[in-house]
Amino acid sequence: MGKVLVERDEKGIVWLTINRMEKRNAIDYEVMDIFKATIDEVAANKDDKVLVITGAGNRAFCSGGDLSVFHNLHTKDEAYAMLSKMGEILYSLMTLPKPTVALLNGTAIGGGCEVATACDFRLANENVKFGFVQGKLGITTGWGGASMLFEKLPYDKAMTLLMTAKQYSAREGYELGFIHKLFDENEIREQCEAYLAPYLSQSTGVLEAYKNAAIRKWKEVNLRERMFLEIEQCAVLWESDEHHEAVKAFLENK
Numbered sequence: 001m002g003k004v005l006v007e008r009d010e011k012g013i014v015w016l017t018i019n020r021m022e023k024r025n026a027i028d029y030e031v032m033d034i035f036k037a038t039i040d041e042v043a044a045n046k047d048d049k050v051l052v053i054t055g056a057g058n059r060a061f062c063s064g065g066d067l068s069v070f071h072n073l074h075t076k077d078e079a080y081a082m083l084s085k086m087g088e089i090l091y092s093l094m095t096l097p098k099p100t101v102a103l104l105n106g107t108a109i110g111g112g113c114e115v116a117t118a119c120d121f122r123l124a125n126e127n128v129k130f131g132f133v134q135g136k137l138g139i140t141t142g143w144g145g146a147s148m149l150f151e152k153l154p155y156d157k158a159m160t161l162l163m164t165a166k167q168y169s170a171r172e173g174y175e176l177g178f179i180h181k182l183f184d185e186n187e188i189r190e191q192c193e194a195y196l197a198p199y200l201s202q203s204t205g206v207l208e209a210y211k212n213a214a215i216r217k218w219k220e221v222n223l224r225e226r227m228f229l230e231i232e233q234c235a236v237l238w239e240s241d242e243h244h245e246a247v248k249a250f251l252e253n254k
């Protein structure tokens with residue numbers, strides 16, 4: 001099966017599943033391309049009401065960028081080319097005029113947390129962990145995640161998650177307001193469908209109108225411009241010895 005599975009059900013839910021368990025559902029260029037194609041399809045398809053993004057298996061939602069591929073990026077310009085590609089995709093996810101859900105089936109790390117942040121709602125298996133760990137790699141969020149997080153959480157809560165670069169439990173995430181609902185670990189898709197029922201009972205037009213009200217605000221506060229300044233900053237740090245040594249250490253300790 002492919003690196004990403006896309007399924008549609010009769011309720012109007014589009015399920016996008018990152019299907020790379022062997023790499024804890026890490027995102028490479030092929031995964032990025034399928035993300036973009038799916039987001040564009042959902043935007044255009046009137047029968048698609050809600051997009052749910054999740055991961056295969058129960059170990060990881062998404063472990064962020066595929067370090068086995070991206071460790072070959074050395075210069076600021078090389079890094080910026082990759083980072084901005086995913087930054088565009090996450091901006092399109094953030095501003096998709098339909099409800100979006102990150103269903104945290106497992107651990108969300110680094111860019112995986114940025115994908116989750118781009119979604120309207122974050123629902124989690126109560127046993128998962130998540131962490132904006134980029135700081136431990138000597139970089140900052142490289143896909144626009146910090147700028148998006150400042151739109152979703154109060155300043156102090158967002159800064160705690162970003163600056164500590166720690167992994168947090170789903171319960172801590174719920175208390176911080178990053179996670180909206182905790183599910184027991186069994187049948188999380190069914191629990192997700194039940195959570196979405198009141199949203200799915202509205203027309204696509206109603207759902208789009210409310211999402212567009214938020215999108216208009218994000219455009220007024222120059223969210224896209226801020227995301228790309230953030231991405232540029234990450235690309236500068238990407239060149240640092242601290243970053244390259246941290247990634248090398250991860251890959252060599254396998």
Ligand SMILES: CC[C@H](C(=O)O)C(=O)SCCNC(=O)CCNC(=O)[C@H](O)C(C)(C)COP(=O)(O)OP(=O)(O)OC[C@H]1O[C@@H](n2cnc3c(N)ncnc32)[C@H](O)[C@@H]1OP(=O)(O)O
Nearest residue numbers: 022023024026063064065066067068110111141142143254
């Ligand atoms: C690209 C930039 C982007 C951004 O912010 O802009 C980022 O995402 S930067 C952050 C990149 N991600 C990470 O640093 C996370 C690295 N992975 C981990 O910390 C752990 O793997 C974790 C916590 C996700 C899961 O831990 P667990 O013990 O369950 O698994 P293992 O560590 O043993 O990993 C199993 C297997 O998967 C490979 N793996 C895991 N994550 C990645 C990854 N991000 N890229 C590539 N490969 C990954 C790991 O190497 C193991 O492979 P194996 O061949 O079995 O040794």
